[in-house]
Amino acid sequence: MSADGVTDRRDRILRAASRHFASNHYDKVSTVAIANEAGVNRGWLYHEFGSKRDLYLAVMNRTVRTPTLPSLSGLVASDDLGAAADKVVARWLDEVDSHRESYLALHRVHTGSHSDPVIRGILREMHEGTIDSVLATAMSDPAAAPPAARAVVACFGEFAYQALWEWLESGRLDRSRVQTVLSHALVSLIELVPEVVG
Known part of the structure; x- marks a missing residue:
């Protein structure tokens, strides 16, 4: 062959x-x-x-290699943070939609349907990468962020996972509403991180 x-x-x-x-x-x-x-x-x-x-x-x-969140570099410096965040979330939701089955499978693992430590390690690596991406909008060295800052960003990740499930699986939110919810949450997160880091 x-x-x-x-x-x-x-x-x-x-x-x-x-x-x-x-x-x-x-x-x-x-x-x-x-x-x-x-x-x-x-x-x-x-x-x-x-x-x-x-x-x-x-x-x-395969799911982990799918970008979990587009680059947030320069987001804080934009003239309109809300509009910039909305564009980032829209690009992310495009990626999610094109890999719908993989994200649903990932959600099952994320919510505890399987306890394999190797799979948990893959998820942890992905989550830490997303945390670094968000923290990079507020500081030059995300690895130097205090544990509390990483925890706040991790909370956003949990919120985002649930929002995706409400769109992809339960159908209680459509894509437009998920985009609105996550865009506002991302702006709030970006504004909150410096307070936690400081």
């Missing part, structure tokens, strides 16, 4: 796995169902990924 064929097969498996992990708890996901949806036999699935756990990690890694 050509390299393109292998890449296409792997991508089909990952897309199918993302949908299944987003719709079901880890223990309920069937590798047979994933293989059938991807149009491969289960032997190929294990050949490509080794195990169900490795496939799950591949789905999570």
